[in-house]
Amino acid sequence: MWVCLGEPSQDVPSFPEWNDLSYRKFVFGPYHCHSSGFRVIENAFDVSHFSFAHQGSLGSPEHPEIEDYEVKVNVEGITIGKISLWQPNFDGSGTDGKIEWSQKICRPLTLYQVKESVQGKYSLLFTVTPIEENESLIWGLAAMNYSDGASESDFQAFQDRLWAEDAEIIESQRPVCLPLLSQSETNSDWLPEVHAQCDRASIAYRRWLKDLGITFGVC
Numbered sequence: 001m002w003v004c005l006g007e008p009s010q011d012v013p014s015f016p017e018w019n020d021l022s023y024r025k026f027v028f029g030p031y032h033c034h035s036s037g038f039r040v041i042e043n044a045f046d047v048s049h050f051s052f053a054h055q056g057s058l059g060s061p062e063h064p065e066i067e068d069y070e071v072k073v074n075v076e077g078i079t080i081g082k083i084s085l086w087q088p089n090f091d092g093s094g095t096d097g098k099i100e101w102s103q104k105i106c107r108p109l110t111l112y113q114v115k116e117s118v119q120g121k122y123s124l125l126f127t128v129t130p131i132e133e134n135e136s137l138i139w140g141l142a143a144m145n146y147s148d149g150a151s152e153s154d155f156q157a158f159q160d161r162l163w164a165e166d167a168e169i170i171e172s173q174r175p176v177c178l179p180l181l182s183q184s185e186t187n188s189d190w191l192p193e194v195h196a197q198c199d200r201a202s203i204a205y206r207r208w209l210k211d212l213g214i215t216f217g218v219c
């Protein structure tokens, strides 16, 4: 059955690397998730979970610190970073190093990320199809402008592993729908789950969704 959702008010989110011939590209997913799509996106941009959820790949318990970073909210979405992180294996090739992360939440359920290292740029676009308030499908595009010998299937397997680690966290979070925060509420009135300085991106996201009038998959 087809359901009309109305006329799109914006174009498809931009992923500029996709048409750049100097980048190689691949797709990953879709991944099925028993949770709100907003939980999925919030987890994806929250770099503070790397050191315990993605040990040996995106993070390490020896490097849990998140430096201060900038969050900007405007009509085009939310920009986060850059955030500088040391990562044991940031792209699945087994290479460690310092990575500069830039992120943009360009739609409520679409996230664009760029990871810059000495090798080059590795960009990702995640977008979520909300099936139900508590059920989602995650689609991924990746593009990189360097080669280190790893095959496309190696990178897909890497993303599959990251997703399996993320799903364990996301599907255990309660409430399943993402609690929102209005501009007038302060952190102390709010949730026990968002309390640290490094949560400022999550706070901005939850306020932005509230301002947009989102009511599906949130509470």
Ligand SMILES: [Fe+2]
Binding pocket: 043, 044, 049, 053, 054, 162, 165, 166
């Ligand atoms: Fe993750």
